[in-house]
Amino acid sequence: MKQTDIKRLSLYLLFAPFALWIALLIILPHLGMLYISLREKVGPRVYEFGFENYINFFNEPIYWNTLLRTGSMSLLVTVLALLLGFPIAYYIAKIAGNRTRGALFLMCLIPLWVSDLIRAFGWILLLRETGVISSSLQWAGLIDTPIEFLYNDAAVIMGLVYTVILFMIVPLVSTLDGMDNSMIEAGYNLGGNGPTVLRRIIIPYAMPGIVAGCIVVFMLTAGSYLTPILLGGKNSSWFTEQIYDQFITRYNWEAGAAFGFLLLGFTSFVVWAGLRLTGQTLNSTVAKS
């Protein structure tokens, strides 16, 4: 065999698993979902092509309100994760000594290795009416009757921030790590104070990491299921819950598929808009970190 033939053969052999994976498990299922979402049920086992499932979504305020609520709460979680996570990432990358840096970074990753379920379970034990916080406060005499901290929006948001903040910190640490300290010092030498240096030098430099973190955090939050349900209870009205409801409880696969696409389209749109606003591309951010 000639050298080029071998090269071509190995290219095909290496390409095959990739193509099978992406085509069979990503592209085809999504096309199938699109197809099913565009079916209208006109009788038992009789379907017609049409947009009824999507029209139903817009005609029913509960549905699109849930989607908007999910979207806006996810944005809030993303912003909170960025605000809370940035100082931590900066501390790990720039202030901590060489030794503590590795340890702190690893500590940040610990919750990543623990299932969502266990993390939510831990929060339930802390926050519920008979939970640790409520009984400690009672014991300390600060409150007289047990307080329920669970099943409200604040608990959901806090739980979500907790679940996703690592995905904000990790890309931030890796971009800030690559930043030369002399750039910061130069900023100070030229007369800049703390906030100016932060705004004019550090944040612009960290932008790819910030955007990458925000994208991942937003997608994870909007697509999360366990945390809103367990910490928010019946009133969490998260959009993934609606999807589950349509699929499993009502067995209405057509509507469920349409909802799935709406979630996907909505989150992709938000990510696209975020990329446009910040002038970044998917390649320069997520793919790098």
Add this chain to the structure above:
Amino acid sequence: MAIKSNPAFLTSYRLYVALFFVFLAAPLLAAGVFAFNDSLFPSLPWRGFTLDWFFNDTEPKLGMFHDRRLLRGLYYSFVIATGVSLLSVFVGTCNAFLFVRCEFPAKDFLYIMMVLPLVIPGVILGISILLLASSVANGVEETLSLDLDFLRPGIVLVVLGQFSFITTITSLVIVARLKKFDQSMEEAAYNLGASRVRVLRTITLPFLFPAMAAAGIVAFLVSFENFNTTLFLVGSEAPLTITMYDRMVKVGSTPVLNAVSFFLMIGSALLALISILVQRDAPKT
């Protein structure tokens, strides 16, 4: 360094960092500690230390190692995670060679396609695969009256569903390692007369091995703890997270769930430690 000088500021900054780590640890501690509380409910007050929630064999304090359903869940989780990690490391390694070594049209676009599964919500991955598999199974049953059991919700679909996004993780880890490989080492081996297979086996794969092992462990852990994708694809063989969730929703929380949580946390910590140790000689990826 930056934002320096002011000691009061630095102290409060340190305090914030410390508080943050308390925040990170709090729910994990709560989940773990109550496994050892000698009470029927995972809540205060503390009634003394016990190992009953692990080893006791009678109701009402049935320990996790005597709880049939939890053990079965653990077993299925283990089977699924092993399958997913083997499969995803294999495909991840192929992807690494494909994207680092080969040139082909639309490479950048396909690279984005490779990263994409990581940002698709797990719920959507789950339902889309469920829909396709069921449609195919129904179609085959109607036209050929052949029952393709593996396309119905069950272990095979769970493995495929988790594999669909975990492969992105393994690929990224192995790509990062392969990029650091010095190709002149391969060339030297060729010049010394080694065959392709031999070079791959004795030089390239040993170099990649730490990344492959680490990727395999990460895949194993992510699979073990996955819930969103699994929820839609699960059949009668429920893995541990699903069993635990069922228990939580139907029975309410009992300390046996804390025992399982503790067990899983220790297991993950050990695996994470191993993955760090295998990668130790390698520069951080």
